[in-house]
Amino acid sequence: MKRIPRISETEWEIMKVIWAHGHCSAGQIIDALTLIDSSWHPRTVKAFLSRLVKKGALGFSREGRAYVYRPLVKREECVDAASESFLERVFGGSLKPMLAHFVEREKLSPDEIRELRRLLKNPE
């Protein structure tokens, strides 16, 4: 089975853009990131792209002068891995205390509560 490379905090920002756009050039990625947060330096993004390729999180194909990057790992896989790690580290792996924490701590709108109750009703 596939091993998910460890995606760091900042790398997540980049991966999120690529997951959202499917596949894109470095320029497009830089544009998208600077739109969100203007403090991104283009060189920094390039360096991260290289690292993510080396990690096996991204693949690329040459398209003329530039590369077009695409994810090699699915978002859902990374979400799973990160969630698992978080759950284990902070809540000792126990799901219920974790969910209770979020339900109590963060403010849930009545809408969100309704929808969650619906989710809990239909375990697929």
Next chain:
Amino acid sequence: MKRIPRISETEWEIMKVIWAHGHCSAGQIIDALTLIDSSWHPRTVKAFLSRLVKKGALGFSREGRAYVYRPLVKREECVDAASESFLERVFGGSLKPMLAHFVEREKLSPDEIRELRRLLKNPE
């Protein structure tokens, strides 16, 4: 207001022991940790304790020959900080998709579902 120092993966293991025991000596911490996982090296634990003191996560008082460590940050504060960071990084800060993920992905026992539904019913 108090700034929560960043607690790393491994540091969490140590903090969890100290939060559970209230305050304890290095020896007690080492014992508790090796009980859970025998691969802890005493020197490693000592080094982490020093780092956690330097970070401001732990305080200590001399008790004869040895130190007695105690948390300077509350568990709940660290749980909040870690949860916030995780939620932001992986789910863009949106609570509902995050909860939906856990409810769908991880298997919830009927008991857990019942209790969660109860929690959702009484938002205190």
Next chain:
DNA sequence: CTCAAACGACTACGGATGTAATCTATAAAA
């Protein structure tokens, strides 16, 4: 009193991370 055991402090060190400059090849412009 002397010496070894134990304690915390300091040091070490490779790998990860965040951040970016420099190097090199190439392609477009002049």
Next chain:
DNA sequence: TTTTATAGATTACATCCGTAGTCGTTTGAG
């Protein structure tokens, strides 16, 4: 064709992390 703007590759570097060895001091055993 010579120059220059770009793209990616390589290098840099401070900090953090995981992991543990070494140093100097204290203290309990003999």
